């Protein structure tokens with residue numbers, strides 16, 4: 207119980223009407239999980255679960271899963287350099303027209319975002335450097351905000367049928 211409560215440092219009190227808290231009427235979900243490989247699959251299942259409320263094909267759901275896996279793996283492997291006890295945050299928002307998934311780490315950050323996004327570029331010699339390429343080809347838009355020492359925010363957009 208104590209351990210679970212750690213997450214609850216911010217106040218989640220909701221005393222006002224929902225419309226004031228959520229003016230755009232989107233369905234939203236936000237979570238924070240530790241930088242462990244088993245959480246990659248949990249994160250991707252959650253994203254696919256939210257996406258599944260819409261009429262996407264199984265193939266499209268699989269693509270969303272791959273994109274989320276790549277972004278979360280990057281946060282763990284590159285952002286936190288494999289340290290297992292740092293928090294990754296994921297925020298999901300769903301409207302009638304779009305699914306937006308934001309993955310955020312407070313890790314080392316990226317010095318040259320353009321270079322990092324280039325297919326086959328990897329900061330690590332044993333890796334393929336295709337994570338961002340998959341995110342780009344499977345999602346409609348990919349945004350990256352990052353700076354050295356400032357962590358990284360990757361936002362994935364999927365237009366819905």
Ligand SMILES: Nc1ncnc2c1ncn2[C@@H]1O[C@H](COP(=O)(O)OP(=O)(O)O)[C@@H](O)[C@H]1O
Nearest residue numbers: 280281284285322328329333334335337338358
């Ligand atoms: N969250 C992140 N934090 C720091 N660096 C990152 C992050 N995500 C990506 N990068 C950098 O961008 C590079 C390219 O990422 P990616 O296309 O997924 O290829 P790979 O993970 O195989 O290296 C990584 O090698 C790393 O240098």
Ligand SMILES: [Mg+2]
Nearest residue numbers: 276280337338
């Ligand atoms: Mg990667």
